[in-house]
Amino acid sequence: MAGTASYDLVTGRRRFVAGIALASVNLMVVLDMTIANVSVPHISGNLGISPSQGTWVITSYAVAEAICVPLTGWLAQRFGSVRVFILSILGFGLFSVLCGLSTTLGMLVACRIGQGLSGGPLIPLTQTLLMRIFPPDKRARAMGLWAMTTLIGPVLGPILGGWISDNWSWHWIFFINVPVVLFSAGISYSFLRVVETPVETVPIDRVGLALMILWIGALQIMLDIGREHDWFADPTVLALALFAAIVFVVFVIWELTEEHPVVDLRVFRHRGFTINALTIAFGFGTYFAGIVVIPQWMQITLGFTATWAGLATAFTGMAGLLVGRAAPVLITKIDPRIVLSGALVWAGGATLLRTNWTSGADFWTLGLPQFIMGLGMPFFFVTATSMSLSSVPSRELASAAGLQNFLRIMGVAVSTSVVMTYWNDQARVAGSELAGRLNPDTPGGTIAGFSVEQSRALMAQLVDREALTIATDKIFLIAGLLMWLIALFVWLAPKPKRMADPMAGGH
Template structure:
C-alpha cells in the first residue's frame, strides 16, 4: 500500500519540469485529436471515397473507444504501474496516428481511430494523477492550472489547427502532426518517470467493466447517431437505448452487491467533494464542447464567415482560459475555492447571455469578446474545481478517481453536443413555421423598404429565395435559444457549490511521496 512506502522529498525542479513538459505534450496531443479532425471530414470523404454519413465514423469510433477505455485506467495502473501504462498509451496513440494518416480506405482509418481512442483514453487521467503526485499539496493548484490548460486548450484550438493543416497541406497531416509530439513525450516519460513499489495483483471485475463499457458505448452511439436518424423514431436508436438502460441497471445492481470487489471503487462515492466535483465537471464539459460545436457553424453558415476568420474570432476563448488559469492557480489556497468557482460560473453565464443576444449585424469584436469572457469563466472554474475535487480524496484512489473525472467531462460533452444539436434542429423547424405564418404577399407589399421587389413571388426561384431567408432567420433564433438554455443551466449549478467542503488551511498538509525520478 502507498502508506507503507517511505516519504521522499519533492523532486528537483528541473526533473519536475521535464516530467510536466513530457506528460503535457501527451495530454495536449490527445485532447487536440478530439476536435482537430472535425473540419477535415469533407476532405477525408473525398480522399477515401466515403459518403458524408460514413465519414462521421472517423469521429464516432474515436469517441466511443475513448469513453469505453477510460474507466479501466485505474485498474491498469494499479496492476502494471503508471509509467508502463503511460508509455504504452503514448506509443499506441502515436502509432495509430501514423496509421490514420496512411489509411487508404474508410475501413482502415476507422479501425485506426478506434485503437487511437482506446490507447489515448489513459493519457488525460494519468497526466492529472502524475501532476498531483510530483507536486507537494501547496503546489497542487498551480499544477492543475497547467494541466487544465492542456485539457481545455486542445479542444478549443483543434478546429483552427485542423483547418489550417487541411487547407495548406493535407488532411493526413491532421494525424501525422502527432508523430514528433508523441516521440518527444515518450522519450521524456521513459527517461524521467518511474513507479515505486510493487504493482497490486488485484483481480479484475470483468462483469462490472463489461456492463459499464456497454452502457457507455451504447449511450455514445445514441448521442452520436440520434440526430442523423431522427432519434427514437429509428429502430437503431431504440436498440442502442435499450442496451444502455439494461447494462446500466446491471452495473448498478452489481456494484451495490459485490462492494469492494466492484470495478467502480465504492470508496470514491463516499467522498462528497469528489462526487460533487465530478458532477460539476460534467457541466463544464457540456458547456465547453457544446458551445464550440454551435458557434463555428453559426458563424460560417448564417453570417458567412470564412474558415480563417472563424478561427480568429473564436481563438480569444483559449486566451481567456489561459489567463484565468494562471490567475486561479495563484488564488487557490488564498481564497475560498468555492468563491473562485462561483466567479467562473458567473462569467460563463454572462458570456452565454451575451451570445443569446447576438444579432445578424454582430461584428467580429462582438463575437470575440463573449468568447474571451467564456474562456475566463471556464479557467476560473476548472482549476479550483479540480483542486477541490481531489483535496479530500485518498492518494491511493487517485488513478481511479482521475479516470472517472475525465469520463464525466467526456460524457458531458457528448450529451451537451447531441442535446443542443437536437434542440437546434427542433427549434429551427418550429421557428420557421412561426415566421412563415407572417410572410404573406400583403405583408411584404406593405413594407416600406420594397422587400417584395427583391423576390419574384410568382416564380419557384423567388419563393425558394424567400424561404431561404426565413430559414436563415429561424436557425439564428434557434442558436440563440440554445445559448440561453445553457446560461440558465450554468446558473442552476451555482447552489450545488454549498455541497463541497473547503480544505482546512490551519493544519499543514503532510508532504506526499512523489514518484521516483530517474537520474535524481
C-alpha cells in the same frame, strides 16, 4: 527510496520539463477529440464514402476513449502508472501513424479505435503524475497548466484540423502527433520511472469490463445516431437507450459488490469528489454548447470561413491563458467554493451576452463575449478539478481522476447531441413562424428585379438565416441560466480542509 515523497524524486529542471511533457500529452489527446470533426468532408471525399459514414471516424474514437478512461485506476494498480502511461503514449503514436496511412474506411475506423483505447488512460494519468511530481504547494499551479490544455484543446482542434486539411492533407491531422509522442515518451522514460506507483496483482474483472463496454458503446452510438433518426421515435435508437440503461444498472450493482472491480465506483462515497466531478461534467457540457454551435452558425449563417470561425471561439482560450496562473493562487487564499461558484456566475453572464447576437454581427461582436467567458473558465476548471482530487486519499487518486474525466467526456457527448437536436428543432420552429409572417397578403409576391423563383429562393435563404440566429440565441439563454444553476449546486460540496493536497502522507 522508502519514506521519500514522490515529489522529492523529480526536482528542478527535470520537474519543469516533465510537467511540460505531461501537459503536451493531455493537449494532444484532447485536441484529437475535435481535430477530425471539420476534416470529415475531406476524409469522405478521399476514401469515397458518404459524410454519414465519415462520422464513424469521430464516433469510433469517442467510444473507445470513453470505455478506457474509467479503466485507468485498475490499469495503474495492476501495471503501474508510469508504465501504463509510457505504453499508452507509444500506442497512441503508432495508431496515429496508421490512421494517417489508412486507405479504407474500415482501416481508419479500426485505427481510430486503437487510438482511443491508447489515449483514454493518458488524460487521467497526466493528472495523476503531475500530482506525484509536484509538491503540495505547487500542485494547484500544475493542475492549472493541465486544465488550460483541456480547455484550449477542443477550441484548437477544429482550427488546426481545418487548416491542415485545406492546405496540406487530412492525413497530417494524425501525423502531427508523432513529434509530441516521441518527446513525451522519451522524457517520461528518463524522468518519471522513479515515481512509479506500487503494483498489485489483482484479478481481472471480466464481467465488469464486458458490461462497461456494452453500456458505454450503446450509449455513445445512440447519442451519435439519435439526432439523425428522430431520437426515440426510431426503434433502433429506443432499443439502444433501453439496452444501455439496463446494462448500466447491472454494471453498477456488479461493480459495487465485486471484490476487485474494474472501475472502483466506491470513490463516489466522498461527497466532495462526487459534487465537484458532477460540477465539471455539467459545467463543461454547458460550456461546450458554445464550441459546438458558434463555429457552425458563423459559417452557415454569417459566411465566415472555418478558420475565422475557429479564431472567434479561440478567444476563450486566449483569455484563459492571461489569467490561468491566478486561479491556482486564489483557491489557496479563500474558500474555493466561492471561487468556483463565482466563476460559474461569470461564465453564465458571459453566455447571456450572446443572446443579443444578430445575423449582422461582425467578428469582434462575436469575439468579445468569448474573451469575457475565457477570463472565468480557468477559475471554474482549475478549482473544480483541484477540489475533486483533493477529496480522495492518494491510493484512490488514479480511479478518481479516471472517473472524473469519464464524467466530463460523457457530459460533452450528451451536451453535443442535446444542443444540436435542440438547435435544429428551434430553427425549424422559428423558420415556420417567420415564413408564416412573410408576405401574408401576397404569397406569390416578388422582389423587385427578381423572378418569382428567385424571389422565393432569396426569401427562403433569409428565413433560414434568421431562424438559425433565433435558435442560437435561445441556446445561449438556456446555457447561461444553467451556468447560474450549477453555481448553486457547488455549495452541496463540503469545504475542503486542504486544497490541492490529495497526496498528503508522502510516497
